[in-house]
Amino acid sequence: MEMIFAGLLDSLSPASLMFVFIGVAVGVLIGAIPGINGPMAIALFIPVTYYMSPLTAIGFLVGLNKGAFFGGAVSAVLLRTPGTPEAAATAWDGYPLTQQGKGEKALRMALYSSVAGDFISTVVLILIAAPLAAVALFMGPAEIFALISLALTVIAGIGTSSILRGLIAAGFGILLGLIGTEPVTALPRLTFDMYQLGGGLSLIPVAIGLLAFSEILLQLEKLRARGGCDQAATKFSSKREDRLLSAREFFESKKTLLRGSLIGIGVGAMPGLGAPVASFMSYDQAMKRSPHKEEFGKGRLEGIAASESANSSVVAASLIPLFVLGIPGNLAAAMLMGAFMIHGMQPGPLLFQENAQLMYGIYGSLLLASLFLLVIGRFGLRYFCKAVNIPAMILYPIVVFTCIMGAYLGKSSMFDVGVMLTFGFVGYFMRKFDYSYVAFLIGLILAPEWERSLQQVVIISEYDTYMFFQRPVAMVLMALTLIVVVRTFWNSILAGRKKRLEAAAAAGAHKGD
Numbered sequence: 001m002e003m004i005f006a007g008l009l010d011s012l013s014p015a016s017l018m019f020v021f022i023g024v025a026v027g028v029l030i031g032a033i034p035g036i037n038g039p040m041a042i043a044l045f046i047p048v049t050y051y052m053s054p055l056t057a058i059g060f061l062v063g064l065n066k067g068a069f070f071g072g073a074v075s076a077v078l079l080r081t082p083g084t085p086e087a088a089a090t091a092w093d094g095y096p097l098t099q100q101g102k103g104e105k106a107l108r109m110a111l112y113s114s115v116a117g118d119f120i121s122t123v124v125l126i127l128i129a130a131p132l133a134a135v136a137l138f139m140g141p142a143e144i145f146a147l148i149s150l151a152l153t154v155i156a157g158i159g160t161s162s163i164l165r166g167l168i169a170a171g172f173g174i175l176l177g178l179i180g181t182e183p184v185t186a187l188p189r190l191t192f193d194m195y196q197l198g199g200g201l202s203l204i205p206v207a208i209g210l211l212a213f214s215e216i217l218l219q220l221e222k223l224r225a226r227g228g229c230d231q232a233a234t235k236f237s238s239k240r241e242d243r244l245l246s247a248r249e250f251f252e253s254k255k256t257l258l259r260g261s262l263i264g265i266g267v268g269a270m271p272g273l274g275a276p277v278a279s280f281m282s283y284d285q286a287m288k289r290s291p292h293k294e295e296f297g298k299g300r301l302e303g304i305a306a307s308e309s310a311n312s313s314v315v316a317a318s319l320i321p322l323f324v325l326g327i328p329g330n331l332a333a334a335m336l337m338g339a340f341m342i343h344g345m346q347p348g349p350l351l352f353q354e355n356a357q358l359m360y361g362i363y364g365s366l367l368l369a370s371l372f373l374l375v376i377g378r379f380g381l382r383y384f385c386k387a388v389n390i391p392a393m394i395l396y397p398i399v400v401f402t403c404i405m406g407a408y409l410g411k412s413s414m415f416d417v418g419v420m421l422t423f424g425f426v427g428y429f430m431r432k433f434d435y436s437y438v439a440f441l442i443g444l445i446l447a448p449e450w451e452r453s454l455q456q457v458v459i460i461s462e463y464d465t466y467m468f469f470q471r472p473v474a475m476v477l478m479a480l481t482l483i484v485v486v487r488t489f490w491n492s493i494l495a496g497r498k499k500r501l502e503a504a505a506a507a508g509a510h511k512g513d
Contacts, residue, residue, distance in 0.1 A: 007360025010055055011368060019056050020365050023063025024372040028380065030064070031071020031087075041068055042335035046342065054343040055358055059365030061339055062315075065332050066118060066369045069275070069312050070377055073110040074384050077304075078103050079399055080215045086275035086311035088211055088441060089283045093296065093303030095215075100299055104381060108245040109304045111377040113257055117309030119370045120261040121268070121316035125323075126363050141456035142467060146477035147270070148450045152443060153484045164492075166436040173440040176201055177447025184455055196415040205407040205420040206444060210437045213403050213424030216396055218431065245301075253305040256286045260309035267310075268317025275314040276445055280438065282310030316366060322347050323359070 010016065030041045041064050049057035072087030077094030090110060097106035152170050179190040180200030191197040260282035267278035286306035287296040296303050318333045340347050345355055407420035430437045461467035469475060 004360050007357045008364040010361040011364025016056050016059050016365060017368065019060040020063040020368050021372050023060040024067040024369055025376050027064040027067020028071040028376060031068035032074040042332060046339055049339060054345065055361045057339060057343060058362050061336055062366060063369040063372065066315050066373055069315055070111060070114045070373060073114065073308055074107065077106045077110055078384065080212060086279045088207060089279045089307035090304055091211060093300045096299035105245050106304060107381050107384060109301045110308045112250055113305040113308035114312040115370055115374045116257050117261040117264055117313035118315060121265050121313035122366045122370060124265050125316045125320055141453040141460065142471040142474040143477065145450060145453035145457055146474040148446050150477050150481045152446060153481050165434060166439045169436045170439040170443040173443025174447040177444040178451060183452055196413065201419060202411065202416050203445060205416040206423045207441060208403050208406050209420040209423030210427035210441060212399065213420060214427030214431060216399055217424060217428045249301060253302045256302050256305045257309045259285060260306045261313040264310040264313030265317040268314035269320045275311040278310040278314050279307045280442055282306040
């Protein structure tokens with residue numbers, strides 16, 4: 001108990017409080033810039049922490065990461081330009097609300113959902129880190145492959161009226177995700193002798209092109225049809241109910257918030273999956289369980305709650321395997337692992353024995369970062385909204401410039417700018433012909449890990465085709481995948497039959513008239 005109180009008191013020192021606050025504030029600003037995400041921000045600021053104490057340094061970096069996750073939602077909601085890949089699902093319902101003049105309300109739901117998911121995940125990290133990490137330890141290549149297969153089938157129906165088109169888009173994403181160096185033979189694959197593709201397609205340029213640049217093309221098309229662009233690109237309603245989020249509206253999504261937080265915790269505790277997977281899985285579950293499925297993608301607050309609670313809960317959950325096993329759960333955790341080592345600590349089981357007071361100080365900093373995120377986000381909402389309330393002829397060139405800079409910043413490569421522009425047009429036509437760019441993006445993200453897990457299964461089993469039948473968890477996940485596919489196709493057939501009957505009934509009524 002002495003260690004616990006001493007650690008918590010350390011987290012309340014003026015220096016620790018100041019740097020956690022600064023970390024969250026800078027993280028929000030950085031996350032709102034497309035192309036710069038939490039791991040990149042941590043990498044940029046690790047040299048700044050050399051002369052800080054270990055607690056102050058880790059608290060600053062954790063605050064930076066937490067702020068970046070909410071920051072990605074700001075540009076996703078207001079401009080449909082996700083600052084981070086995991087905010088893509090937030091744009092799905094956030095931006096339609098902005099188009100309805102309810103951008104401030106959407107941001108409030110994103111903020112409160114993000115804080116709720118982050119707080120729940122932090123509490124879980126503090127209370128049950130070891131049991132969850134022990135479960136993650138049993139996730140071998142077979143289980144990872146089965147889990148990703150389930151995730152791909154789950155998201156195939158998002159963003160399109162046809163499950164077949166969703167599967168085609170996911171398959172196309174997987175194909176492009178395999179571009180680069182083949183992991184077993186180390187030979188180039190699908191690179192067409194372009195050295196820039198040796199490491200595969202960069203996610204940020206592709207995501208910016210699909211989600212942001214394609215939206216700009218669509219908006220420019222609409223402006224041309226309207227014949228003018230001197231009006232504000234984004235309008236905000238002056239009605240109080242369109243600006244503020246009532247307690248009733250927030251608590252209507254309490255089940256979605258809890259479910260999203262639990263999904264984020266589960267995904268975060270499993271190394272390698274990442275926040276985008278949690279975000280889209282939570283969104284899919286919210287849509288499937290909601291009695292208002294038809295409203296998702298058109299401005300449903302529940303969709304924002306599902307996405308933000310899940311991706312924010314990954315932040316703390318990804319530290320579970322890092323703290324207990326010394327295995328980083330994602331790229332941000334890997335960056336934090338480097339920060340630990342710089343300050344003379346080795347993450348793993350001995351971390352709690354050798355640095356118990358420091359660990360409880362870090363727990364205190366994690367809780368304070370959640371509080372600061374609420375405060376900073378709450379006071380910054382009005383300014384975020386005012387920043388985009390400018391004429392379209394001014395805003396859209398700024399957004400295009402931001403897209404180009406976001407694509408360029410990752411590798412300082414004009415090739416990535418070309419990738420962004422190419423996928424901007426790809427996204428434009430995918431939207432036009434009702435192909436799920438969401439399924440495509442997730443297929444692209446998961447393809448490398450999916451392939452790597454399958455190859456590991458094949459090598460470990462020595463080409464034994466019954467490998468999956470020897471792993472109970474993998475068998476259950478593959479069975480769930482099959483059930484999801486069959487159920488989705490069956491629901492699609494029933495929906496098509498219902499539409500035909502309704503059309504026939506309408507035609508009969510018209511003929512009777």
